[in-house]
Amino acid sequence: MKIAIPLVDNCLSQHFGHCEKYALVEVDEAKKEILTTILLDPPPHEPGFLPNWLHERGANVIICGGMGARAVQLFDHYGVEVVVGAPAEKPEKVVKDYLSGSLTTGSNVCDH
16 A cells, blocks of 8 residues: 655645645555655646546555545545545654554645
8 A cells, every 4th residue: 555645844734736745655554564655746736637646656545634625536536545634744653643543634624
């Protein structure tokens, strides 16, 4: 499994489409551990482009603070699970909490 996390200042970004980097974290689901983490520079922001771009890089899950309804639909089309309302923590903590089932999420901070 690969989990994509948008980053600003090395922490989870509240807006997935406007971030500095993406952490792409490969995990062993059975052992619930992180195998590798790579940082990707996002392409220029273009509506509808990021879901396919992340899917092509192997993302199965995206965890962010907020995401618009259209982006959620596009990720769903590519079979990528969307988790919104996550806190602005370091990507390793977010992934570990997600894998352990203890990730606390709030409301989707994106309103479009």
